[in-house]
Amino acid sequence: MIYLNSFIFVGLISMIGQIILDNTKLTPGHITSMFVVVGALLDTFSLYDKVVDFVGPGAFVPITSFGHSLVHGALMGAEENGLIGVFGGMFNLTAAGISSVIFFTFIFSFLFNPRD
Amino acid sequence: MYTLIILVNINNGDYMEKKDYKRIVDRHSASSNKVGNSVIAFLTGGLLGVIGCLLTDFYSSFFEMTSKDASVLMIVSLIFISCLLTSLGFFDKWVNFARCGLIIPITGFAHSMMSAGLEFKKEGLIYGIGSNAFKLAGSVIFYGVGVASFVAIIRYLGGF
Numbered sequence: 001m002i003y004l005n006s007f008i009f010v011g012l013i014s015m016i017g018q019i020i021l022d023n024t025k026l027t028p029g030h031i032t033s034m035f036v037v038v039g040a041l042l043d044t045f046s047l048y049d050k051v052v053d054f055v056g057p058g059a060f061v062p063i064t065s066f067g068h069s070l071v072h073g074a075l076m077g078a079e080e081n082g083l084i085g086v087f088g089g090m091f092n093l094t095a096a097g098i099s100s101v102i103f104f105t106f107i108f109s110f111l112f113n114p115r116d
Numbered sequence: 117m118y119t120l121i122i123l124v125n126i127n128n129g130d131y132m133e134k135k136d137y138k139r140i141v142d143r144h145s146a147s148s149n150k151v152g153n154s155v156i157a158f159l160t161g162g163l164l165g166v167i168g169c170l171l172t173d174f175y176s177s178f179f180e181m182t183s184k185d186a187s188v189l190m191i192v193s194l195i196f197i198s199c200l201l202t203s204l205g206f207f208d209k210w211v212n213f214a215r216c217g218l219i220i221p222i223t224g225f226a227h228s229m230m231s232a233g234l235e236f237k238k239e240g241l242i243y244g245i246g247s248n249a250f251k252l253a254g255s256v257i258f259y260g261v262g263v264a265s266f267v268a269i270i271r272y273l274g275g276f
Contacts, residue, residue: 006169007162010221014161017216018154028219029252032228035220036260044267045276057172057187058165061194061221067260074268086268090261093188098257100192101226102249104199109233109245112203 006058009051013062032063039067069093153215160217168194168221191222198223202230228252 017031026034042048048068052059059065070090077089091098168190176186198218201207207227211218218224229249236248250257 003166003169006165010165010168011158011162014217014220015154015158017220018157019150021216022150022153028216028224029228029255031216032219032224033255033259036256037263040260040264040267043264044270056169057183057190058169060187060191061165061168062161063220063222063225063256066222066225066256067264070260070264071267071271074264075271078268078272083269083272086265086272090264090268096188097191097195097222097225100195101199101229101253104196104226105229105233105245105249108199108203108230109237109249112234114234114237115205 002056002058005055006061009055010058010061013064035062035064036067039064040071041067043068043071066094066097069097156214157217157220160214161221164194164217164221164223194222195226198226199230202227203234207231225253225256 013035017035020026020031020034021028039048042051042064048059048064052065052068060069070093073092073094074086074090076092077085077087079085081088168187171190171193172183172186175181175189176183179186179189181189198207201210207218207223208231211224211227218227229252232251232253233245233249236244236251238244239248
């Protein structure tokens with residue numbers, strides 16, 4: 001059941017992105033940035049938490065979960081250290097993703113040459 | 117499909133005017149492709165969601181982790197796969213085909229960084245790879261952190 005929910009949720013998010021991409025002049029860069037912002041905004045009333053409960057681990061696949069994880073990392077930091085912890089803990093949960101992207105890009109861009 | 121149209125017309129000995137050809141292309145690309153694109157995006161995005169689910173289940177049972185740790189490892193593996201496939205040259209074609217089905221999941225984030233790194237390699241290590249790697253992915257982090265700070269401060273001060 002959780003697989004079906006993941007399929008439908010991630011599929012729907014991608015489809016919304018595709019519909020925006022086809023019908024407006026926005027580029028993929030606009031859309032990914034927009035979806036991260038939407039993910040962060042949905043967390044104001046912990047709506048995305050309900051999605052995560054319902055959908056399961058598939059909810060972490062689309063880029064909207066990046067905004068969600070940023071907010072939760074900041075809140076974790078805030079609970080520990082007060083208001084300054086918002087900035088200290090911002091990357092608590094997303095650090096693994098960002099560091100690994102940088103690491104793999106670092107290695108592979110030395111190893112491989114661009115192909116046309 | 118377009119090559120087929122051209123071939124059929126060449127076989128008939130009937131060379132189309134450029135205008136006619138453009139009209140046919142427009143008709144096919146405008147109406148059918150929008151629906152087709154969103155269906156393809158839905159299917160590929162959904163497939164990636166299922167793969168994410170499967171990987172998380174696999175990691176949490178195989179390495180005996182909590183599902184939160186397993187989902188972090190799942191994201192790292194998706195990033196690894198898309199970085200590797202981008203540098204091997206497959207992923208660009210797939211992104212051209214599936215569009216948002218691969219751009220909206222975390223694979224698009226990795227792909228944008230990896231392809232920027234490869235593309236600017238010829239401009240040198242510092243001003244090429246180093247300063248251009250975040251060219252596309254930087255805006256995601258910039259706006260994400262900017263808005264997330266506001267949301268987190270509001271939630272912390274508001275106490276919900």
